[in-house]
Amino acid sequence: MSASNPTLITFVVYILAMVLIGFVAYRATKNFSDYILGGRSLGSVVTALSAGASDMSGWLLMGLPGAIFVAGISESWIAIGLIIGAYLNWLFVAGRLRVQTEHNGNALTLPDYFTNRFEDNSRLLRIFSALVILVFFTIYCASGIVAGARLFESTFGMSYDTALWVGAAATILYVFVGGFLAVSWTDTVQAAMMLFALLITPVFVILALGNFDAAMVTIEQANPANFDMFRNLSFIAIISLMGWGLGYFGQPHILVRFMAADSVKSIPAARRIGMTWMVLCLAGAVSAGFFGIAYFSNNPELAGPVTQNGERVFIELTKILFNPWVAGVVLSGILAAVMSTLSCQLLVCSSALTEDFYKAFLRKNASQKELVWVGRVMVLLIALVAIGIAYNPDSKVLGLVAYAWAGFGAAFGPVVILSLVWKGMTRNGALAGMVVGAVTVVVWKEFIGLGLYEIIPGFILATLAILIFSNVGKGPSKTMIEKFDEAEKEYQDAHI
Template sequence: MITKLVVLGIYVGILFLIGFVASKRIKGLDDFYVGGKKIGYWAVAFSARATGESGWLLLGVTGMGAIAGFSAYWVVIGELLGVAISWFFMAKPFKRLTDKYNSITIPDYFESHFKTKTHMLRVISSSALAIFVIIYVSAQIDITGKAFEDFLGFDYFTGAIIGFLIVLTYIFVGGFVAVVWSDLFQGIMMFLGLMALPIVAYFTIDHSENIIGGLNNIDPALTSMWGTSDDMWMNISTMIGFAMIGLGFLGSPQVYVRFISVRNIKEINQGRWVAVVFTLLTDAAAVTIGILGRYLFTEAGQDPEAILGNSGEDVLTMMVSDAFPLVITAIYVAIILSAIMSTIDSLLVVASSAITRDFYQQIFRPDLDQKDLGTMSRLVTLGMALLALGVAISVALISPTRTVFWFSIFGWSGIAATFCPVMILSLFWKAYTERGAIASMITGFASVPFFKFYVQNLDGIGKYFEAIDVMAPSFVTAFIAGFIVTKLFPSKPIETEIIPDHPKEGVG
């Protein structure tokens, strides 16, 4: 225990040092929210990926690999496609436009792009962010409590509160710069930890038996990419659900604010390869860890959840404890916390900017000076964080059988369904209107609870929608709503925004 606490103390000390150094660079609100638009590609790429992955990668995806076997690699395929499309096709036009509009938040971009005469888009986007960010952050706090409980033997609630206080402190001090720098540090830790574990585990296995043969002996369905059910439509639904998780990378504010912050277009050209390689290696490693854990710790006929925890989410803990000495195990505690906190900090800064700047200042108090706005932003961050902590603890008490994977995905899906269709259509369809954007956002926002709490409970089709989960159908309905409303209520088309590459685009 002492060794683990010492390592954890060093990790927390590094985060606090990052926050202190970053605070020296905060001279205005654009520094607090987007780092003055001076962040380099390594930091942006690692920050975007660390933010997009969160604790669900280390605990949720590893667990899914243990339960679903090879079919969990559809998560890798979906995420890789989502990240690649985002960085290769959307990031550059988005960066050019936000620079052109001098935007520092996503609602800034929407309002400038659609040349709005009302604040409706700001109100909707700020409200949606506040609600789903609280849900998503609460899921990460939940994972924090579980990590402290599993690795350090802390009471779940004590661990959740400790992790909450750590991340809140360095955000409070250093804002977005601290978030990005800490994400770079934490992203490197995640990468090294995920890459090392399956390699070490592989060499500790007795290779007198073929691993694939051993998995077949446990359950032949584990080695099929096409699912573990006898129902073909259930397998198809599950694969769609896994693969469509990557849709969330096509415009989610906590990811796209990184493109606003990057120094120039040239940095995106370099950063995209870092992001794609990071995604491929870490996601594939997470699923592989789960599969190896299933091979190591279960036998034919056993209920995997009885051995590996609810949805297999104890598999990482068991693998680390089995493969490494105490000191390395302690480092993995910090790695798991890195994955969690890199998401919590980013979400809180984005949500704080939405409430403080996009809602309160832009609509009610345009005369509010930078100092007062900065103070209010920190107070809003604190308030939202406390609310998320309350939600996490409440869910833990009400639903002790909850899963990390799907709890996180619900919040992630809400943000994605609300914002990603609008982001895609605004960048690539010049006829898209403000009314269409409002229709997309409201439909995407409302579809998530509709599919989760109504459609999934229907007899017959409900189980298939449960396997698909809420993101894909909510995404589709938001697209359709935006298209129909734009066609029904057209306005003067916005001039095409797909600006061709400029030979001097790297200068900045």
């Protein structure tokens, strides 16, 4: 690996730019609210793009193109489900969550919101939801570190151990220093890079094949089933793929972006920007995998790496088709996808430990400066645990990542939605929903299956549990109803 390698130089410049943004954000971080929620100061563009970038990890540039490359267009059902889920999340959750969290003790985290919204003096909601966040996100962080390490390993020929530390160090540094503002500002840059990478690559693949018609003919010659949206898919399989969209309602790292918007009035513009970005990115990822079928059919001598691992299709196309300097920028888009998701997950874990355990149970009167530094120490602690898990890329723990999206979606999604639209919901209903959602995901995955993605039964049963337990026993207090009505009125007034 030469120091004059254009791709390496591009990666180094990109990483240094992200760290520099971290130090700029450091100067704007005055208190703990700034560190974990950016002082609720994000405008429409940053809210939209940081929500998108924190959501779409390396899966967008490796997993999805790889799935399309291997199995054809039928794998795009998951993208359709994600687009529908994200749009509904922006439409029904984003604005209301922004208002309700401010009216409920100016909540800085999801567990904080649940505790204040349901006046939970027992603090069971805070403890259970914070533990769910910590367990799942630590494993999630480990998978992000593995993805970054694999990228450095395959691009520069580094050993896995070296790649692990190099990939993790840059992300940890700017999160440690700059907190939420650094994560959100870097996410915005990273979202732009991901969009550039995903739009330019399919265009160059088509040009390399001659034109669009020639590419389509080659894909059909390779296997006509590549065009079949229902290839080898049952009704349950399609529902399961689209069911991924349900996960959006319960993902803490996405919901926290809505909480950080500067105003509820910024949400509609953010929704339009965010959904446009998402549709273009997913279309680019699907196109890269789809036209990659034609490219490697025409160039079988170059197909070795993608035959071994379909997820390398985007990386290989980039290396082959672009000038090394441009390839460096495009491949940095993959690093951007990995870093943007990893950074916000580290921060959500840090905020859970600092706000929901340290401040809530150990140091109620801790100063703002103390909380910021505890938050930074927690970023390091979570990162080191995640690196420890990632040291063995074949670890069975990493297999639990599949649970995380479903787990968050089922445990938190119904609770979040109903807490925002139903004033009759109670603490017992919220707790029952969380427990039933989380347990159903694990039990369904391990013992029932039936080919149905576990988030779907988890979401349904959690919703039923909330409705049943909220109607049993004592109803919501007068102050709970008053706060709900005030927040809903503010939301409705903003949308007149």
